[in-house]
Structures are given as C-alpha cells and as structure tokens.
Amino acid sequence: MDFALSEEQELLQQSARDFLARECAPTVVRQTMATPEGYSPALHQKMAALGWTGLVIPEKFGGLGLGLLDLAVLCEELGRAAVPGPFFATAVLGALSLVHARGATAQQKLWLPQIAAGEALATLAVSEGEPCPTPAAIRTRCTSTRSSFRLSGTKLFVPDAHVADLIVTAARTRGRDADGVCLFAVPRDTPGVTVRPLPDVDQTRRPCAVELRDVELPKSARLADEPAGWRALSRVTDAACVTIAADSLGGSQRALEMAVDYARTREQFGRPIGSFQALKHMAAEMVSEIEPARSLVWYAAYAYDHEPRRAGLAAAMAKARLTDIYSRTTNRAVQMHGGIGFTWEHDMQLWFKRALWNRTAFGDAVFHRERVATLSV
Secondary structure, eight states, X not given: OOSSOOHHXXXXXXXXXXXXXXXXXXXXXXXXXXSSSOSOHHHHHHHHHTTGGGTTSOGGGTSOOOOHHHHHHHXXXXXXXXXXXXXXXXXXXXXXXXXXXXXXXXXXXXHHHHHHTTSOOEEEEOOXXXXXXXXXXXXOEEEEOSSEEEEEEEEEEEXXXXXXXXXXXXXXXXXXXXXXXXXXXXXXXXXXXXXXEOOOSOTXXXXXXEEEEEEEEEGGXXXXXXXXXXXXXXXXXXXXXXXXXXXXXXHHHHHHHHHHHHHHHOEETTEEGGGXXXXXXXXXXXXXXXXXXXXXXXXXXXXXXXXXXXXXXXHHHHHHHHHHHHHHHHHXXXXXXXXXXXXXXXXXXXXXXXXXXXXXXXXXXXXXXXXHHHHTO
C-alpha cells in the first residue's frame, strides 16, 4: 500500500476542515450540547448534502460507495472539530450494519437511501453493561413464532438512540457463543421499545439505555441470522474501532495545536511560557506520539477494505494506541494551560472529555491489546 492519501482524499480532508471551521466552531458545539437532542438537524442535513452520511453506502442505495479509509479521513476532521451529534451512530454503526446484512435487501432498500439523504438516523445496540463487545455479553433473547420474532432485554450505552429512527439490535436465539447471535432492524417507535438517555462526561455524544419488552417484529426485520450475525457485527465493530481511532487522531492534533498556541502567547516572568524547557519537552512528546500513529489509522482503514484477514488485528492496534494517545495528549494540553484548560469556560474540556468517551467505547485499550495478542498468534 502507498502510505499517503490520494488527491481525492486530500480534497475531502481539506473541504471537511474548511466546512467544519465555518459551521461547527466551539461556540456551536456548546450551543448544540445544551439542546435536549444534543445535535443540530440543520448541520446534519448539510453534512448529508455533502454526501458524508452516505460515504460508505453503495451507489445503488443512494450513497457514494467509497471505502473505510475515506470515512476515516472524514472522521479525523469530525474529531478535530469535536462535532456533536449522531454522525458516528448513523453513518458508521447504522449504515455499515445494514451494508453488511447480506440477504436483507428489503431492509437495505428501506433504510440506506434515507440514511444517505440525511432523512433518517440510525444506531447499533450491542452492549448490555460489559465494557467489551464479546458474544457471551449478548444476552438479549429472541424467540421465534411462525410469523414473527419477539425480542426482550436491555441494551446500554447505545449511541444517540434517543433520536435514532432505526436501532439495529444484536440478540441471541440460543446458547452463549457467537453462533447464536442475530441482528434485527428495530424502528424506535415499535411498541415495547423504551429509550432513556444516560448521563455521560462527554456531552458531544448521548449514550442511551434501550429497553426491549416483548418487542414483536416481522420476519423481514432479521438482518443477519446465525452464524452470519456475529460475523456482520464483528465487521461493524472493527469499523467503529477504526473511526474512533481516526476521531482520536484529529482530536489529538487539535489539542496539541491549542496548547502550543497558548504557550506562544501566555507570558510568565516576562517571556512566553513556551520558551521554558519543560513545556518544550511536553509538546515534543505529544508530536512524537501523534505523527507515527497516523499510519496505524490509515493502515487499519485500508486493511478493512483490502485485507480482511488482518482487519481485526489492525483495528484493535489502532483503537488501543490512538485512544491512549488522545487521553495523554489532552491531559498534557490541560497541564500546558496551567489548569484553565480543565474549566468549563475553556474549550479544551470538550476534547479532554471526548477522549474519555473514545477510550472506553467498544472496548478499552486493555481489551484490544489482548485481542492483538490473540490475533497475532
């Protein structure tokens, strides 16, 4: 592979950066965070008009049919701007769950064009309290009748489910292993579905609890049966890890730039604090971690599309490394601000808190390093 972006990807990166600088400054992020929904429908529509919500959706369903590397380039810019709202839930989790649901053409025809056009929001419900996505952690039960399915269980930390039109839900029909896992398309307004937003430190995203009480679904709602359900879910969670890593890369770069800008202008003892050796070392350590890690994200995204056998390993490496770097970078950036960066009034707290969400979502660094050890054998 060529470890560089194509001309089209560089154009996407620059146009996204320019657009978000105009449309999603930190003041807009704060205003959006304060709304009950936690997102701006107008901004989401503008992003859809640019083709972002349909970036990885096949052209026959109204998308652009691009790859995960293109989506990772975009997610890096979204992380750089700390964009709030359901883009990750919809364009990554929801869209790719449907794309990988081979054999569920009716559901794809129904939902994918709406997602690409920005007319519908979607998300993925996997977690039931355990911090890491494993087959044994899925306990939501699915029973089958002659004409329908019935789902019962409680999902936790479902991103932006309170505004999603579609909640793709993982449930099991039998046992405790991967062979019993299926995926279902559950419209949020289905009787028996209750959604409750959960408090979270990062207010640019809204995790929710989704309770399913004897939710009756038609047979056509099954997106992937056993054992294809876990394989499809694994592909989606790998994509989630790569895009969270890309978000972390963009956020780390932004935190570094803010810290260096502050150190150049803030004066102590008659000179800029950036002239002190301790702060120079801190900034140098941040750069030395961020730049080599960029290739981890790009390779993980490339492997997802072109080297499926190595995709899980590469995704785990990128998720573990980049979220660690994001946490350390924002921590150092707060220190370089002398404490003011930790206050609500300073924008640095937006990225500091987003790094905390990225670190734990879809498995923390310990979980993914164990995956790396297992998959490397």
